[in-house]
Amino acid sequence: xxxxxxxxxxxxxxxxxxxxxxxxxxxxxxxxxxxxxxxxxxxxxxxxxxxxxxxxxxxxxxxxxxxxxxxxxxxxxxxxxxxxxxxxxxxxxxxxx
Numbered sequence: 001x002x003x004x005x006x007x008x009x010x011x012x013x014x015x016x017x018x019x020x021x022x023x024x025x026x027x028x029x030x031x032x033x034x035x036x037x038x039x040x041x042x043x044x045x046x047x048x049x050x051x052x053x054x055x056x057x058x059x060x061x062x063x064x065x066x067x068x069x070x071x072x073x074x075x076x077x078x079x080x081x082x083x084x085x086x087x088x089x090x091x092x093x094x095x096x097x
Contacts, residue, residue, distance in 0.1 A: 006032040008091075032091075043087040050083070051075055 007029045009015040024031065054075040055062065062068040 006030055008032045043084075043091065046087050047079065047084060050079055054078070 007024060051072060055071055058071055062071045
C-alpha cells in the first residue's frame with residue numbers, strides 16, 4: 001500500500017478487538033483518527049447514498065432480487081470515477097473539520 005497508507009474503520013467494537021489491534025501493529029499499519037460512528041465522514045456511506053438515489057429514480061423500479069442486483073451493478077458501473085475519487089480525496093479535509 002505504501003508508506004502513506006492509513007487504515008480507516010468506524011471504531012465499532014469488533015474493529016477495536018485486541019486481536020485486530022495486534023494484527024495491525026504486527027503489520028505496521030497506522031489507523032486514521034476517526035470519531036466513533038461518523039457516517040458523515042465515511043465515503044462508502046456517500047457512495048451507498050448515490051446508489052440508493054439512482055435505484056429509486058429507475059423507471060420501472062426493480063421488482064425482485066435479481067432485478068435489483070442487475071440494477072445495482074448497472075448503477076455502480078455508471079457512477080463517474082471522478083465522483084468516487086473526489087469523495088476519497090476530500091477525506092483529510094473532512095476529518096480535520
